[in-house]
Amino acid sequence: MxxxxxxxxxxxxxxxxxxxxxxxxxxxxxxxxxxxxxxxISVYAGDRFSIDPDDPSAESPDGPFGPDAVVESRxxxxxxxxxxxxxxxxxxxxxxxxxxxxxxxxxxxxxxxxxxxxxxxxxxxxxxxxxxxxxxxxxxxxxxxxxxxxxxxxxxxxxxxxxxxxxxxxxxxxxxxxxxxxxxxxxxxPRDPALRVEVVRRRMSFDLDAAAFAERFGGADRALTSRIAAARELVGKVRLTEPGLLKIAEVCAVFEVDGLRADIVTARTAVAHAAWAGRSEVTRADIRRAALLALPHRRRRNPFDAPGIDEDLLDRILGDEELPPEPPEGPGDSGDDSGPEDDSVGLDTPPPSGSGGSTDGGEDGSTDGGEDGSTDGGEPPLVEPGERQRAGVETNTDDSADDQPQGAAAPESVTGAAPAYRPRLLTVTGLGTGRTGGRSKAIGSSGRRIGARESSRGSLHLVETLKAAAGKQATRGRTSGRVELRVEDLRTAVREGREANLVLFCVDASGSMAARKRMAQVKAAVLSLLLDAYRRRDKVGMITFRGEGAELVLPPTGSVDLAAARLDEIPAGGRTPLAEGLLEAARVLQRERLRDRDLRPLLVVVTDGRANFPKKDGQAHGKDAVRRSQQAAAYVAGLGVTTVVIDSESGPMRLGLARQLAAHLEAEHVPVAEVSAEALTSAVHGFTGSTTGRGVA
Known part of the structure; x- marks a missing residue:
């Protein structure tokens, strides 16, 4: 860092x-x-735009500044x-x-x-x-x-x-x-106890006497300032040879980064790193360090891909040998603008040994661990855990769960998702007042101006303010001159933009869901909605129910990356405590309503509706479970939450239990076979149109 x-x-x-x-x-x-x-830096006195006095092309709205203008340092x-x-x-x-x-x-x-x-x-x-x-x-x-x-x-x-x-x-x-x-x-x-103790010691020392603490490290600060200034003087003279440029291009091409910005940034970073180390020519170590800083975040192909770079692959591309010297120019060859003709330009003295602190471990720039933010575990993993499952690979393809008795518990399995797709926009109709996002229409601080209102807080609408004051000047005894403004004249702009929403997934992870690749279809649908939530800046939460109860595997959060990771890890197996899942969803929605009344929720229940739960004798009782799930569904419906039921039941023999559940939830019913982007979006959008203004009790 x-x-x-x-x-x-x-x-x-x-x-x-x-x-x-x-x-x-x-x-x-x-x-x-x-x-x-x-x-x-040097600036003109009184210049609010801080242009460089040494740059003749720089212009300031506060200018022009003549040759006699006062220049000061700040x-x-x-x-x-x-x-x-x-x-x-x-x-x-x-x-x-x-x-x-x-x-x-x-x-x-x-x-x-x-x-x-x-x-x-x-x-x-x-x-x-x-x-x-x-x-x-x-x-x-x-x-x-x-x-x-x-x-x-x-x-x-x-x-x-x-x-x-x-x-x-x-x-x-x-x-x-x-x-x-x-x-x-x-x-x-840091995980090293000694380093953690040193951090605490320094923090407590600073709190006791900040001035003495600053003086203690004043010498190292001044040395660091001098080293940065020297590196700035040298950076324009550092030579990046043609073999070095080719090596940078090869690294970026092998790692398949998008565009050419990565090549440019890596080259500039390698040059800066060489100047920081006091060298006049870019070396292999400079390119390696630059690649570790410039490429990890540019390798993400999907929003849920973890940033990172394979250091072993990087070392294989760079090789063990130093960069070869650039061949001498022949007659008629054009000069190289990447650096000075004299390769010997450099610092008169090596960088101060104490100026780098923990920032740089040596003049060759090849230190490992810490400079780029890596910890004892190295760079973030190249492949996010669960990526194999998202590619559609199943670790268990047991299709026998549908053939088991309804009360029997199926063995656990972890099923990967089928390939995700891009869903259409899901919106809640009406105008909300939630935080800025990209999903539903809302009145907020951004967006197009649609009117004005009397208020002293927000973005001032100057024209409406003056209009409101103009009609009151006569009663205030003013017929000419300045306009007298009072607090009651202030008008602020009313803007219509977009808001983020809370998307809460309630996913059935019982044994019947594990059969016949149902879970792969379900996870694909959920993953697709998560991708959309990533782009819309929504909060997402996830509940799973299986075995003997329900679990909030991901409390509502803005990190949909975490939701995608948890989705990969969801096992399937056991009985179906549907009522517990719905009641847990109700608790989460009520709690979030208290935290943020402007965050409008959307509940997505994914199940086949086959409710059963275990008793003390170890036997599952389907009739009692169905009755309890219906009661729980009626309770959730009373909260006024927009709900969609995704029916995961498949095969020629269908019981239609999820459709009955949707009726009790007052929700839209969508069979999983029809959960394309268009079908799911149309279903939710159409349902929310009939629930405008409903909120969580």
Whole structure:
């Protein structure tokens, strides 16, 4: 993590860093500490857009600045982008005080302007609203921000190092933004007790006397600042030879990364790593380290694929020998713009031994373990556990469960999912008020403006505010001059966008479900809906019932990756306690309703309806179980939750129990054979249209 942060500040063109890791691993602490060790920058005094005085092509909306303009030095800014920030705060907007008091149209710069030539930090970047993600994508791609609104037309430079931190358990990042991060690292807390003790000791020392603690490590900080400055001076002189470029291209091609951004980022990172180590030419070790930082997150083919890279394969591609020297140029050959003609350019002295701290273990850049965020277990696995099952491979193909008596318990088995498909959009009709997402229509802070309302909180609707005040000026004794505004005049914009929903799966994992590959079909349907939930930024939860009861295998979470992993691990076998599964679903929905009343739920029950449960004598009683399941279904129906029953029963002999269950649940009934994307989506969409306004009791 430390190395990735340093490299992207040495060469900002790399494109920033995404730090993924479990909670409590000092991700935010490391990022905030980075700004303190970066060399200062020169700016014009009073320039709110921080252009570079040494760049004659740089233009500032506060300019122009003449040759006599005062130039000052200031520390690099670390600008934090809150997850709940508004669009006006990010890109800038009309200066309200100037507009209302003097009638002047002035631009108030946003966070992207303040971040120019500095660091833009987004904590919990995976929870960032979609409209803010789009703004960051545009700014990162263009290096500029253009604002055209409310009579303001401004364009300014916005080149910054984008740093994001996230906990994967809270949900994954949109693929569009994920690819914009040049480097990514996985971090975890150390497992060595001695290292953990040292962390606690230093934290307690800092809490007792922060000034003394800072002074204790002041020398190492200053040495690190000097080393970063020296690396920045050297990075433009580092030579990346043709054999090195070919090796980078070979690595990216073998790992089948999308596009050419990976090649470019790997090359820039290798050059920065060589400069950091004080070398004037890129070596094999530089390319290896760059690939470990730049490629893992670009190898994901599906949202549920685990990021990672096979280091053994990488070493086989790079080989054991150092990069061959570039052949000398012959007559008529064009020069190489990748570096200086003089290969001997380098630092006069080697990097300070104490400046790297734990960031870099040696000048050759070939240290293993820790620099790229890997722990004792190495890189994340190349193949996610359960991927073989998702490919449609079954570990048990016992088809005899249907032939067993209804009360008998079938043996346990783990069945893989059939190939997933892309489902159509499932929406809840009406207008919700939930958090920003991509599923159902909602009134929120983003989206198209459809009106205004009287309020002092939210995005100000200037025109409606002035209209509301204009009709009251006479009663306030004003006939000319400035418009007198009061709190009751304020109007905020009403916007219609999209919200996320809670999709709760209640999956029958009994023995009858294991028969005749039913579970493969069921898991394919659930996996397809999970893929859609990933894209829509929904919360998902999963309940399974089998044997003697029901289990909440995944509490509602934003991480659909966890749901997919748990889906792979679900065994099938035993009896069918359907009532217990429905009652557990009711408890989860009621609990989530208390936590967030604006999060509208969708319950998906997957079963064949063959309810039975064991008694103390070990015998299953089907009639009692059916009656209890009907009572439980009626209770769930009383909660007013939109529900779909996926009937997994197959074969020529069908009892129709799932259809009866759907009637008691007041739910739509969909046979599993018809659970194509179109059939399932149409069924749910049609059902939700008749339940507008219903909520959980």
């Amino acid at each position: 430390g190395l990735a942060l340093v490299l992207t500040t040495i060469s900002p063109e790399i494109g920033g860093v995404l730090v993924r890791g479990e909670k409590g691993t000092a991700k935010s602490t490391a990022v905030r500490g980075l700004a303190a060790v970066l060399p200062s 520390p690099v800014r670390l600008i934090e982008l809150p997850v709940g920030a508004t669009e006006d705060r990010v890109v800038g907007s009309l200066h309200l005080e100037s507009a209302l008091s003097r009638g002047a149209v002035e631009f108030e710069p946003g966070l992207l302007a303040r971040a120019h030539r500095g660091l833009l930090y987004v904590d919990e970047v995976n929870l960032l609203h979609d409209h803010l993600v789009d703004l960051l994508l545009d700014a990162a791609a263009m290096g500029r921000v253009s604002v055209e609104r409310d009579g303001v037309s401004v364009s300014h430079a916005a080149r910054f190092v984008l740093i994001g931190t996230m906990n994967p358990e809270e949900g994954e990042l949109r693929p569009q933004l994920l690819d914009r991060f040049g480097l990514t690292v996985e971090v975890a807390a």
